[in-house]
Amino acid sequence: MIKFDDSFMLECEEIDKDHAWLNQLAEDISAAIDEDRAEDCAELARRFVSLCKKHFGAEESLLKRAGYPDAQHHHEHHQSLYGKMETIVKLGEAAATNELARKSLKKEVFYLLMDDIINEDLSFKEFVHKMSKAQAKA
Ligand SMILES: [Fe+2]
Ligand SMILES: [Fe+2]
Numbered sequence: 001m002i003k004f005d006d007s008f009m010l011e012c013e014e015i016d017k018d019h020a021w022l023n024q025l026a027e028d029i030s031a032a033i034d035e036d037r038a039e040d041c042a043e044l045a046r047r048f049v050s051l052c053k054k055h056f057g058a059e060e061s062l063l064k065r066a067g068y069p070d071a072q073h074h075h076e077h078h079q080s081l082y083g084k085m086e087t088i089v090k091l092g093e094a095a096a097t098n099e100l101a102r103k104s105l106k107k108e109v110f111y112l113l114m115d116d117i118i119n120e121d122l123s124f125k126e127f128v129h130k131m132s133k134a135q136a137k138a
C-alpha cells in the first residue's frame with residue numbers, strides 16, 4: 001500500500017482535505033476487508049465514489065477560477081476515471097461474497113486515488129500554490 005504523506009500535499013487546503021478524506025475511505029475499505037467486514041464495502045465504495053465525483057467538480061471549478069491553462073485537460077482526465085468509479089461500486093457490491101472482488105477493490109481504490117493525485121494533480125501544484133500566495137499578498 002502506498003503511504004499517503006506530505007509529498008502528496010498540494011498546499012491548497014480545499015483540495016488536500018478532499019484527498020486526505022478519500023485516502024481515509026480507501027483505508028477504511030481495506031480495513032473492512034482485512035477484518036472480515038466485507039459486507040460494509042458496498043456502502044463504503046459508494047461513499048468513496050460519491051466523494052470522488054464531488055471532489056472532481058470542486059477541483060475543476062477551483063482551476064477555472066484560478067485561470068489554470070490546462071483546466072480542460074484536467075476535466076478530461078477526470079472524465080476518463082468515470083469507468084473506474086463504476087467498477088469500484090460494482091466491486092463493493094460483490095465484495096461480501098466474492099474473494100476476487102475483495103482483492104480487486106482494495107487495489108482499485110488506491111489506484112484511482114493515485115491516478116488523480118500523483119499522475120495529474122501534482123502537475124498544477126505550483127500554479128495553485130503561486131496563486132494562493134498572490135492572493136495572500138493582495
Ligand atoms: Fe484531479
Ligand atoms: Fe484531486
